[in-house]
Amino acid sequence: MTWNRREWLTAATAAGGLAHRLSGAAGATVAVARCASYGPGVSAVLGTMFDQLGGIDRLVKGKVVAIKINMSNPLRERTGFRPAWFTRWTHPDVIAAAVQLFGKAGARRIRILESSTEDAHPLEENFLIGGWDPDAILKAAPSVEMENTSGAGSGHDYSRLEVPGGGLIYPGFDVNHSYADCDVMVSMAKLLENRTTGLSLSMENMLGITPVTIYGDAAGYEAPSDDPYGSRNAILATGQRQPPHTSPAEKDPNSPREPGYRLPRITVDLLKARPVHLAIIDGVESQAGGEGPAPPPESQSRIRLVKPGVLIAGFDPVATDAVGAAIMGFDPMADRGRPPFETCDSTLRLAEEASVGTRDLSRVKVAGTPVAKVRVSFRGPS
Amino acid sequence: MPELIPFRWPKEWTDPAKLAWLQGTPINCLVGEVPPPFPTGALKFVKLEKDAPPEGIATTAGVWPRVLPPERDVAEAGPTGAPWVDSNVGHIRLAQTRDAGKPVWLTYTPPTDKHVIPLSSYARSVAEAAAHGAQWVITLGQPFLDGLEAHTEDALRSWKRMVTALEFFQRNQEWAKWEPVAALAVVSSFAGETELLSYEFLNMAPRRQLAFRTVLAKDVPAVSFERQKAIVYIEPGPPEGEVLKRLLAFVEAGGLLISPRGIVKTAPDATRMQYQFHRLGKGQIAVPPDAWYDPYLMVRQVHLLVGHRLDVVRVWNGGDVGTYYLSSPKGDRAVVHLVQYGAGPTQPVTLGFDRPYRSARVTTLESRTVLQPVKGQLGVEFNVGEFSDYAAVELEA
Structure with a gap:
């Protein structure tokens, strides 16, 4: 299936447009709440946050809701002994709580999505490999499904998402059908740093919608590979090669090949091509110092476990990430050279310039707990 | 007869005083093409020649257990791109299945390629074999012999580490009689046309942490599968006769049988991962779309059909x-x-x-x-x- 801009605009009117109206033209609202621990209490906290945003009923009722979670590879590695749900992945209790609330609000179908760079396993199997029974999520509401979007998956073919305006790096992307066959897109991220993009929040989470069969290091040259394998370094991060001939090539192969230049822009392209209607950031527990289970050998950073005890949600992913950045102790108005963007351009700035949302906290209404009361310095002393 | 703990006597050791290295260790058997040129006391000598296993012992060559270091411009990875692991698990379990009851000896020698073999890693060779109920014929490479000759700290510590491993397994001999915990049974003749595929299954399954027990196809009618949830039958064609009868009984009781095409003539009840599923009693039969040819893919498919929910560890x-x-x-x-x-x-x-x-x-x-x-x-x-x-x-x- 190929979606052109006109079709997108039509579809987006139903959900994206509504979400944008819900966020308010004058400025976005972002809900922040303390949540000391995972468990059944998450649902009530998240429910209150949705109410503070004006409710989700109008957004999801009768709709197909896609939730892109963060369950990045490797699946079998932990930060020390701590399961990845507590350090770098969206915690299943947060996923289940959101699913339950979407179900109560009348969602027609809810699809949990993540792409593995290691395998084409059913996503349920990857939950089990990670050490969690997916049934709690699958049974949290009627009509809940999971799909590993590392390849075409259960779709017969890939779906093309075009970037309105032509894009900064790519004019379009070929993705798993689940990202096109949905009315509402939810990005559910972890409160996390990223050594390449500075932050790994709801916007950066969308880099993971790109299928590894097309954008992974082992992608085919003529056509997508059959098996997904490999990180997205050669094509997306460093631009050493183009995607398969069947997918849109990047606009300017002479543009910088630097990951810190490319990935923030590709993230913005993806957000334009596949708008996020609701951003949720799990900051109950996390890790500071990077997004992986261990820092790379050349890195000077040290991973340490942190417990911010906070959940963040908003209809504007830029504003939501900006609030997340502030809670992590960063200035969302910072750009390249300043933390956390020491070696990259700010995705927040680029997204704001592309009219995806606002990063200016003076234009963002924080509902619930003030940022200052939940700030945890990710670069502070351990 | 006590279990033999074999040590390949180095040709360079012509001095009987070298026997002192073995005193107080569990090693009780010297191995070589010719015995040492002096009396060896209580140490038994077993002649070991290439392609001629000693009587009553099953031998298999095996490989030096290690992750091969990556090399520039050389493919040193498995099908997933993950580092390639040289392990002896497939060798050992195949030998134990085909020669049930016989001790299994691994006869490989330390590699002499350009890769450095840490002396400390000899203990891994001892432990890998013993953990799986086999013995590595301990063989010291030249650097180890030189180190012992010079009494270097590294050689002495590594020798002690190897002896520690041997002693540990001597104290826990009962483990060799315990049964593997596994949801999956691998049934095959492990011979003829299917030998390579079935061996590779045993070799690759551990890399996915897929636990299994092995059963010779001819033994199936007499075997209890009480602790298994799934059976994969690795043969070119479907099971027949008493073997078929026993496997179908396993399915009717609730098990999953993964079998080559031809076992069922009726239309499938469902299709998943391109496998056709047929209900029978409380269980199911899963039939692949084509004959298996790639052991890596086969292991992956079987693991997913069984499901990670049944991973025992x-x-x-x-x-x-x-x-x-x-x-x-x-x-x-x-x-x-x-x-x-x-x-x-x-x-x-x-x-x-x-x-x-x-x-x-x-x-x-x-x-x-x-x-x-x-x-x-x-x-x-x-x-x-x-x-x-x-x-x-x-x-x-």
């Missing part, structure tokens, strides 16, 4: 660690052997079980620690920690 931070999980006949005690194939210490390893073990004890080649269970979402977990080359986790229900 889960391993985190053990990318280069192989596991072998055995249980006592009563099921009240168990051991998980952990063999690390990479260099240097592991990451902090965690094991997870759906059986409610109450306590565990981890023994490495250097230390012993008591572990308390940690509640995991899928059962109990034990934080084993870091180790080099080998660790045993003893569990009590």
Whole structure:
């Protein structure tokens, strides 16, 4: 299936447009709440946050809701002994709580999505490999499904998402059908740093919608590979090669090949091509110092476990990430050279310039707990 | 007769005084093409020639157990791009299946390629074989012989480490009689046309932490599959006669049988992962779309058909660690052997079980620690920690 801009605009009117109206033209609202621990209490906290945003009923009722979670590879590695749900992945209790609330609000179908760079396993199997029974999520509401979007998956073919305006790096992307066959897109991220993009929040989470069969290091040259394998370094991060001939090539192969230049822009392209209607950031527990289970050998950073005890949600992913950045102790108005963007351009700035949302906290209404009361310095002393 | 612990007597050792290295160790058997030119006391000599296994012993060549270091411009990876692990698990379990009851000896010698073989890693060779109920014919390479000659600290420490491993397994000989804990049984003749595929299955399944037991196809009618949830039948064609009857009974009782095409003539009830599923009694038969040809894909498919929910042990931070999980006949005690194939210490390893073990004890080649269970979402977990080359986790229900 190929979606052109006109079709997108039509579809987006139903959900994206509504979400944008819900966020308010004058400025976005972002809900922040303390949540000391995972468990059944998450649902009530998240429910209150949705109410503070004006409710989700109008957004999801009768709709197909896609939730892109963060369950990045490797699946079998932990930060020390701590399961990845507590350090770098969206915690299943947060996923289940959101699913339950979407179900109560009348969602027609809810699809949990993540792409593995290691395998084409059913996503349920990857939950089990990670050490969690997916049934709690699958049974949290009627009509809940999971799909590993590392390849075409259960779709017969890939779906093309075009970037309105032509894009900064790519004019379009070929993705798993689940990202096109949905009315509402939810990005559910972890409160996390990223050594390449500075932050790994709801916007950066969308880099993971790109299928590894097309954008992974082992992608085919003529056509997508059959098996997904490999990180997205050669094509997306460093631009050493183009995607398969069947997918849109990047606009300017002479543009910088630097990951810190490319990935923030590709993230913005993806957000334009596949708008996020609701951003949720799990900051109950996390890790500071990077997004992986261990820092790379050349890195000077040290991973340490942190417990911010906070959940963040908003209809504007830029504003939501900006609030997340502030809670992590960063200035969302910072750009390249300043933390956390020491070696990259700010995705927040680029997204704001592309009219995806606002990063200016003076234009963002924080509902619930003030940022200052939940700030945890990710670069502070351990 | 006590179990033989073989040591390949170096040709360079012409001085009987060298026998002192073996005194007080579990080594009780010298191996070579010719015996040493002097009396060896209580040490038995076993003649070992290429292609001629000693009587009563099954031999298999095997490989030096390790992760091959990556080389520029040379493919040193498995089908997933993950580092290639040279392990002997497939060799050992194939030999144990085909020559049931016979001791299995691995006869490989230390590689003389350009890769450095740390002397400390000899203990891994000893432990890998012993953990799987076999013996490595201990063979010292020239650097080790030179080190012992010069009494270098590294050689002395590595020799002691190897002896520590031998002594540990001598103290725990009962484990060799315990049954593997596995949801899956691999049934095959392990011979003829299917030998390569079935061997590769045994070789590759451990890399996915897919536990299994092996059963010779001809033995199926007399075997109990009470503890298995699934059987994969690896032959060119479907089972027949008494074997078929027994396997269908397993399915009717609720099991999953994964079998080549031709076992069922009726239309499938469902299709998943391109396998056709046929209901029978309380269980199902899964039939692949085509004949199996790629063992890596086959292992992956079988693992997904069985499902990770039935993984008997889960391993985190053990990318280069192989596991072998055995249980006592009563099921009240168990051991998980952990063999690390990479260099240097592991990451902090965690094991997870759906059986409610109450306590565990981890023994490495250097230390012993008591572990308390940690509640995991899928059962109990034990934080084993870091180790080099080998660790045993003893569990009590």
